[in-house]
Amino acid sequence: MSQAEAQTLLDQAEKHLNNKTMLFKKSPEYDKAADCFQKAAQIFRSPTVKAFDKAISALERAAQAHASNGVHFSAATALENAGNILRDSKEPAKAADMYKRAMELYQRCNNVEKACDSLLKAAKAVADVDVDRAIGLYLEAIELLVSEERHIFVGDTWRNCLALMIRNARLDDAVKLLERMFPIFEKLEQPEYLRKAQLSVVVIKLTQSDVGAAGQACDAYGDFALSAEGGAARELIEAFEAGDADKVKAVASEQTFTLLENQVARLAGKLRDICLSQEEDLTGARG
Structure with missing residues (x-):
């Protein structure tokens, strides 16, 4: 395979696009x-050619032909x-743009799962740079699935989004x-899952040293207060209010917290230090 062969295919593609009938009607x-x-594109992206820009251009032309x-x-x-080529070529922003265009076309043929998958690829492509x-x-992927009554497929999407938010302190x-x-x-x-999500909110509020908001969340979530997670949340809040860092550590080390989403569980593991810091600030203020 060579670029010359690929160019021949491009020339053939143009002839097919400009095909005319016996009456010279286009x-x-x-x-x-599209096939050409x-x-x-396959030749351009092959290991022996590696003309990736030309491969991308050929694929865009193929997409235009298919759409037409x-x-x-x-x-x-x-x-x-x-x-995929742009992603592998370390051009995340352009890759995300391309995935977004793919998503819009998948929507046009009512393939919600593939449209969502393209959004996830776009999100992962730019997660480290934007x-x-x-x-x-x-979030767009979540709303797309919900709007199409595909709630059951939201799982991985919200988890990845939550992890990204917490890693980047978007609490x-x-x-x-x-x-x-x-x-x-x-x-x-x-x-x-609902109770774990509610407990996760409490953990995040305490991570922000907002004990009042954590307590308000407990009270606002109805039957949550009657659950095991609600009881653990209340015990943790009371330990925070008392400035008992060792109790905070003991409670946050219980399985109720360690089984939360990984990033949230890590936040729970840091609550003892946050409690200590808060207590030191109060002591300093009194002094």
Whole structure:
């Protein structure tokens, strides 16, 4: 395989796009053109050629041909493949743009799962370089699934989003996400996930040294106060209020907390130090 072979395929694709009938009326052969563009892309991206920019261009042309032919799924797949090349070429922003274009085409053919998958790929592509954009893409994926009554598929999406938020100290956003998940867990009849999410809010509020808000959350979540998680939350808050750092550590080390989402469990593991720091600040203020 060589660039010359790929160029021949591109030339053939153009001929198919400019095909004319016996009466010289233009009659594009979009399916044949798309096939040529995709074969050219395969050559351009092959280990022996590695002309990645040309591969991306060929895939975009293939997507255009497929879309013109009304085959939006194949058009989306071509753009998704172009996004993969950009991702592997360490161009995350451009990769995310390409995945977003693929998502829009998947939506046009009512393939919600593939549309969501493209959004997740876009979010992961930019997670290390543009946190705000990544969070926005994750949230868009969640809302897409919810709007299409695909609540059952939200799991990995909200977890990845929550982890990203906490890793980047976007704790207020994390609380909003968790509270957004409450009605979804209720709809899915997953009370154990609901209680864990409610407890996670308490942990985050305490991480922010906002004991009052943590207590208000406990009171606002109805039956949560009657659950094991609610009891653990109240015990933790009382230890915080008493400035008892050792008790905070003991409570936060219980399985109720260690079984929370990883990033939240790590926050719980740091609560003793936060309690100590808070108590030192109060002692200093009294002095």
